[in-house]
Amino acid sequence: MKSALQTSVAATALLAAGFAAMGTAYGAESFQDVMKRRGLNEKDLLAAVKTYTPTGGRDEFLAFSSGGQSGQVIVYGIPSMRILKYIGVFTPEPWQGYGYDDESKAVLAQGRIRGKDITWGDTHHPGLSETNAESDGKFLFINDKNNPRIAVIDLHDFETKQIVVNPIMQSEHGGTFVTPNTEYVIETAQYPAPLGGGYVPLEQMNEKFRGAITYWKFDREKGRIDPSKSFSIELPPYTQDLSDAGKFVSDGWSFTNSLCSERYVGGIEKGRPPFEAGCSANDHDYMHVINWKKAEELYKAGKTVMVNDHPVIPMKTAIEEGILVLIPEPKSPHGIDVSPDGKYIIVGGKLDSQAHVYSFDKIQAAVTAKKFAGKDSYGIPILDVKDAIHKQVPLGLGPLHTQYDSKNCIAYTSLYVDSQVAKYDYCEGKVLDKISVHYNIGHLMTMEGDTAKPKGKYLVALNKLAIDRFNPVGPLHPQNHQLIDISGDKMELLYDLPIPLGEPHYVAAIAADKVKPAIRYKFGTNSRTDKPSEFAVRPGGEKIVRNGTKVEVFGTAIRSHFTPEIVEAEEGDEVTFHITNMERAEDEVHGFAVSGQDFNLSLEPGKTASASFKVDRPGVYPFYCTEFCSALHLEMEGYLMVKPKGAQQVAGKAEEGAKYVKADFDKQYKSCLDTQAVIDQVVAYITSTNFKDFPSVVALVEDATDQLNFAKDARAKADDAAKKEDWQQATLWAGQWWQYQVKAADIGLRAKTYLEQNGAKTVK
């Protein structure tokens, strides 16, 4: 029998022979030459075919990654590991117009802290909405650690719709985690502080600083969190960290870990050991076990106190009502992860070496029997770890976070210090495999791996250091997300994805076919409220409304012009532009910006967006389309003319430099007729095929028809002017006719190419 090495050598030889022959067919270099030149081995080759995605190919999973301090969410595909989108969440982002149009400024304004704009966020844990404990692909939640906030993103259009500010916390980390039907989005405090704010000296930390957990009620129909139906529970001044909601047997419960249960107060500047020493002195910290269904009843029964107008169940009440117990957990834990069947909770301690597998059945039995080992300083009952633990699995140094496989009883835990991922059977407590990653892994993530139905197949290691993995790009390195194949018995490294912006903390992945985003908005939509914009106008209804010092423009955009093109205002006026994109075609986005002003609109098909600003200085300010949209994109322009106060009208009229005579008109007209012949040919080709079987071609045809209707209108105007022998207007309108023709031809050619490349058939 051959050894693995011999097999490999034999394979290489066959491979070389095969591809050498292909050389002439597909490129100047042979396959063998390429592998040699690029230093690739067979393992690399297998990884390449497992990840390479040719043009037009689709990824099997979509990953939603926190963007860390970028304040954004990152979307990438698996297995191609190509980043598809950055979604602006807490940080303004001009490409999307997020924070650069009036509509999205209203969303960001919801996130003000005590009236102050906070223009970034430290995003940590994205959470996908669930139905029956399975990801449903409808909504995404993401938190801000530094200024405790939660944002809601609608996966209908991948836009941020809402930001809620936690009314009682000064800091958090543990968000967002959803209950099995997204009844609630869970957020927990991090560094203890007085609940609701205010100054309390450190000397009173033990008595007056507190932690907390907030259950944010989610209204699925509205697609928004309802703060008026949300509540919190007061917790001890431990540093609460991550949470997870129970499911099935453990439904109605949630689990939150903590660190620094030593309640250390630091002070290295006074010669005291730093926080890191004082917060890691004990062998254990505490898991908080909370009966949230019963807490919800207490809240509804009014057993709360109001802190900043927000209902909080006092710790004392929580203890008396038996909805809160503690269990010792390994030192400095991070992940706390409920198994797919809801029966187990796995915790890793970063300064420990074992996965602690807790049994919910055991916990429930001990709680029901009131079998407590003691109480903490605040009177919260503590379970004996022996009465709660199922297994302790020795994994290695620095267990940090756990995710589940589609296979029964299989889990993966990241090992921060060892820079490894461990695969193990948590039912039996047996390690099955380990793989080294590069370097210092934080979280890890499997496909729908924190739901009731993990999909297996892939795992992503979110490494905290990249160091030498990529071409150097300065002292600030990208992060490194490593894709690992978990379909076989042994884990295999497939791909290194550099994250070019932000330091992601956690990622949630979902089967791509569950996410069904729209390709356009209904005509005239305010995408941030998901309602018709009161500022949308139909073509022909464009207007400029002046009211005292307010100038309001109700405009439209279409390839390749804005209506209106010339807007006049006076120094000191407040100007608002509302622009509606009249396009229906997929990906036919326009932008809008005015020189000297600090805004940018991103106008996807059907969207209405607005920009309000003061014109504080007389001048001539060009505006233009900021998203390349057509051959005449650069000509999609206009002027905002800001007159000095009381400026007089100037004699004469605005005149173009070029003058046209009948010969110019005739030439242009002939050109239009010639172009029409070409268009007719393309149309004949398309309609001779089964183009209706290709949805994207159907959309293109619809779009081209729009352009040809516009062309007809421009032609009529040219004909009219010609009748009056106004060769200037006649030539210009004939030119406009030709412009619409060019757009129609552009679309038609694209459709033709698509049909040719995708095997369309002649139908008659």
Next chain:
Amino acid sequence: MKSALQTSVAATALLAAGFAAMGTAYGAESFQDVMKRRGLNEKDLLAAVKTYTPTGGRDEFLAFSSGGQSGQVIVYGIPSMRILKYIGVFTPEPWQGYGYDDESKAVLAQGRIRGKDITWGDTHHPGLSETNAESDGKFLFINDKNNPRIAVIDLHDFETKQIVVNPIMQSEHGGTFVTPNTEYVIETAQYPAPLGGGYVPLEQMNEKFRGAITYWKFDREKGRIDPSKSFSIELPPYTQDLSDAGKFVSDGWSFTNSLCSERYVGGIEKGRPPFEAGCSANDHDYMHVINWKKAEELYKAGKTVMVNDHPVIPMKTAIEEGILVLIPEPKSPHGIDVSPDGKYIIVGGKLDSQAHVYSFDKIQAAVTAKKFAGKDSYGIPILDVKDAIHKQVPLGLGPLHTQYDSKNCIAYTSLYVDSQVAKYDYCEGKVLDKISVHYNIGHLMTMEGDTAKPKGKYLVALNKLAIDRFNPVGPLHPQNHQLIDISGDKMELLYDLPIPLGEPHYVAAIAADKVKPAIRYKFGTNSRTDKPSEFAVRPGGEKIVRNGTKVEVFGTAIRSHFTPEIVEAEEGDEVTFHITNMERAEDEVHGFAVSGQDFNLSLEPGKTASASFKVDRPGVYPFYCTEFCSALHLEMEGYLMVKPKGAQQVAGKAEEGAKYVKADFDKQYKSCLDTQAVIDQVVAYITSTNFKDFPSVVALVEDATDQLNFAKDARAKADDAAKKEDWQQATLWAGQWWQYQVKAADIGLRAKTYLEQNGAKTVK
């Protein structure tokens, strides 16, 4: 002889046989299974091996892409097509601390327009610095179309160092283009407006609106543009567009195209045809040919007028001195690109179908002979196109931009309307190949393809529409950069890269080995001035300075604590934190943020950064490290305590919740000694190898030595306290000793793994 198809079939069979055997060696699935499951053909396979880059692999080229309306620059590797970094330029970006620390706010403040913050930019054309007309990898320039500005990025650390505002333009597009030794960075106006600003009615457009070109002087030694040595030339009110500088024979000249030489003034709202019609009525626009060396002499001789304190050579002077002529060029052009030898200039018109290849020799001959065909309305001499043209090459619809190959006389031009790239011999005027792209290509880019020494190999098509190429992510689509192999006779599509943020306009690529970024800063550097920060302190020198209502913190950061940890201030105080990262290790970045405040510091090793803010409300505000740095990262925290005005000192002292006795100390101490034994083993292993041959391991060893020295210090403190039987302090300091050990062990293990995986040898 076999046909290509037969060869392909044979290859597949061989391949399947080869990889089927490999199945057991490398994964559960056979190679054949994977290809079948993923629907890949042999062509895909070849593309995969030409692009797939295994962990630790390096890209051959670095591409610097404009980020469009994101206001950033995007850096990606070729051929892996992985995005390595987004660099904040005109838009604040919190991950990098750009616009979120005092130092970088000073850079953004340089970009204010008439005193107003403009928090985004519409970046268009990145330009790499050149020496002898070749890319030298030192600096990158990028422009802002909407608010005419140029930014300077130093490739030493990939940070934005400077923003200059154009003092006379209201709009631009044509930047940045460098002269052969980066003497000047060229910027040209786009939409005409009165030079220097101010209101002029549209009725006077022809007389008083103007275009312009600015030559920004670059001071290579300082790495900054010197506005005091920069000048402009007044141009007619055509819509100037892109430029390029001559080289070799054409050195000293620059070329700028234009559109809307019709000088149309729009007004669709008044029933006039829109700009797009009026700006595309003529068959041609004008190329501006400028003798910039002679212009420089005129500027130095004072033949300028001052506009906003900026010297401008009047159009009249330019005409009289013979430094400006026009040549007709195809309608609505975009790219204008000088050949590697400086002999030809190729222009494509988006509403045309030919590449126009102009000969510099011919142009120079006609200019010298003063053989003009006429003058424009402003008296600028116009060359007859016949006297300037070398070839007109029929390419297809919508020629937009041209790049050059390493092979003599070979160029590539993008065809916007046809969605194709054409390869042709511009010396002979012969089309060689065409490839379809997806969809509507704007610019294209070859490796160093606009320099004197193009590198060939790859071409990137910057497509304006992606439509159906990727998994859908809402109405706003990513852009699509398609990598094309140009090494053979036929162009071959290799890879589709979605651009997840911003709409890039142009990209410049350079051989990766020319770019040599630093991995750390000199201790205490202000990275935005590249000078030592006056606010840096060495370890032990940390201090808090109070001066009236100003509180200034001079602090440090190191795994895993800040010094100081507790900072007190009073309501209404102005607080400044200056933090220096004491780390030396590659990629060991810390961050710093305070709850309730709108800033984030990104502290790369050696950097000093500052944040100033007012504390307007009493409270307890946690601060923490925002970049995951170590196992105790979450414990890298502190508090900013803001007292109400006149608050009294509270009795008692800040006390941790946990109390420690001798047994706790003994246990911790023993744990430290045990850990030391492990560390000693790792050290013994490393020092037994040829680790000095591995630079990254040498850096790790240096770093671990730092941590062990800190450990020694903490141990001494523990020993001291134990002598005094202060078991609280003794236990905590022993804990801190252990923390440093954990960090040393973490680094040591990483070094050990690296050595094992990279074939280190035992040396004794």
